[in-house]
Amino acid sequence: MPGARPRGRVTLAEVASRAGVSRTTASYVLNGRTAQMRISPAVEQRVRSVAESAGYRPDLAAASLRTRRSRTIGVISDHVAGGMFSSRLLVGAGRAAREQGHVLLIGESGGEPATAAAIITEMVDRRVDGVLLVTAATSQVRLPEGLGPLPVVTVNCTDPDASSTSVLPDERAGGRAAAQVLLEAGHRGIVVAGEDAAPEVLAGRLRLAGIAEALSAAGLPPAERIACGWTVEGAYAGLAPWLHGGARPRALVCLTDRVAMGAYQALAELGLRVPEDVSVVSFDGSEIAQWLRPSVTSVAIPFDEMGARGVRALLDGEQAQVLLPMPVVDGGSVAAPGVRQEHH
Amino acid sequence: MPGARPRGRVTLAEVASRAGVSRTTASYVLNGRTAQMRISPAVEQRVRSVAESAGYRPDLAAASLRTRRSRTIGVISDHVAGGMFSSRLLVGAGRAAREQGHVLLIGESGGEPATAAAIITEMVDRRVDGVLLVTAATSQVRLPEGLGPLPVVTVNCTDPDASSTSVLPDERAGGRAAAQVLLEAGHRGIVVAGEDAAPEVLAGRLRLAGIAEALSAAGLPPAERIACGWTVEGAYAGLAPWLHGGARPRALVCLTDRVAMGAYQALAELGLRVPEDVSVVSFDGSEIAQWLRPSVTSVAIPFDEMGARGVRALLDGEQAQVLLPMPVVDGGSVAAPGVRQEHH
DNA sequence: GATCACTGCTGAATCGAATCAGCAGCATGA
């Protein structure tokens, strides 16, 4: 049946024949290699317009077979897709990838090394151009086996033994910024709520280090520490007894927004108001921070940007270690110490 | 240099030659088609063991070129990856895909049709085997153009004009369940907080319909409705004036966990306790529900399972409309009405 | 002992692009 297109897709061969040139010429034109290959402007125009009007799209499976490039990036994560905030990383990464004609292949290991290994195999089989290794919490990792010579960028994590590029939030500077917010409001006695999580998690240690640096630079003694987990429940359970025991902090740094939420609950139970009685600053810059009443000033993890920078570093072959600033998202949770209103 | 492997990957041709058979035979063995093709057990064993010991992995780009199948599923979402809870859908979908040797290609449109179109093009170019169209909120959609004959499963959304398979949470039954929890606790006067969002969002309407059904079945009048948005802030802003105006609900159904959070804030401000003064039930089953004190009983959206079922429906060529049950996650927010303790 | 069916394999084509090596045609200079 002449006139009917036999297959679903238009191939390069069809474009070439309709334009009256060889497949080779059509290929060069459509890959923008007219200059090196000395294709005349007339032919170039002809090929381009035929391709356009025929709706030609190259078959990437065929191209990948030949070029060994797939315009696809593998994202291997532990709990990023499942995480409440970290999943935004995928949004930024996806946008940056799309800007360069790439697409994301995702695999979530759930923290299982065996699953991670299976994911890596699947990705290598599909000839991904590179891999983004991502964690939900800023942490140290070991690069998994099986990646071979694939370029890898670690995002929100880093392998101290590997030379791979990494993109990390500047948690230490974030820690300084958090303390600075309270210091600038006039606070001196600062209490830190939250404790180190697992040893491979960097976030806690670096935030604490930053806070300590800011206090030390201001000539103040180290902050008091209240141990409580990283969770809402843990923070409440850790802070409530302390407050019931009579403690009356004026300025609280919570190591995560979840801790801040638990802290708000414990404070509310005692009738302590934020910020009149207690100023609060926290970390993560998640939506939780805005949901609290008043919303809590939070030092944000730029997940979206981290994903984007990770992809760009991967595609541009960047080698540096990138430290992204953590912006302070202002809420209504910080006030000058003033004179505390006594409740009877 | 004899002995050294020339390329990075072992090819089928190498496996075949080492096993002393043709590429054809090796291919049939490794694709499990020994029965139809009458390959002897001895040859099968030989090929398998050579492939195993050489670490052979088929090049999927080459296979895709021939078979037009890529063992890859495209996931096109609006705000799923960026969403706090909905991103779990990707986890379930990824797991189900991996179980069948598939992998997920994700693209998030942010709700932009132009971006969605670009994503579809990229996915079609990569010969995905099928597409999961996903939304963060249960809603009605229109299938986008450009998918051609690709199988599509809509997850958490549905196109009433299309015949594609869809996987949806049974929001109406969820609504009934929410009301039932309160009715069984002995409540009769139920107030619903939250309002219809955009008309294409089904969740609100169906939840309300389910609640109405349960009340009607119990011979009770329709529930009172308090208009407030879907957000924490909106819920607080809607409920606080109402409570300040003297309203004293005994049982509250919040249309989302966010609304529940805002409701808790408004209730706390008035000194109304959950569940002693007010019983609360909500929807979503998100982590927020567990963070509240006391945790709120919530009718959960099974995001994880929705993703998994969507993938299975796609790969199995299922045609039915799947309605997944919404489990009630018990919290401590419901109690019998009892006698209200008066506060002076 | 020719025909037939069956077993167990293989040769060659194919998918759709990328790319190396080379070939006409024309102008230029010696």
Place this chain on the structure above:
DNA sequence: TCATGCTGCTGATTCGATTCAGCAGTGATC
């Protein structure tokens, strides 16, 4: 007039799998 060099294109091969069609060899049958 012929070698030389440039311009502008093309033929043929390659990537690594899948798969159709077919072909030796063996034993059974009449």
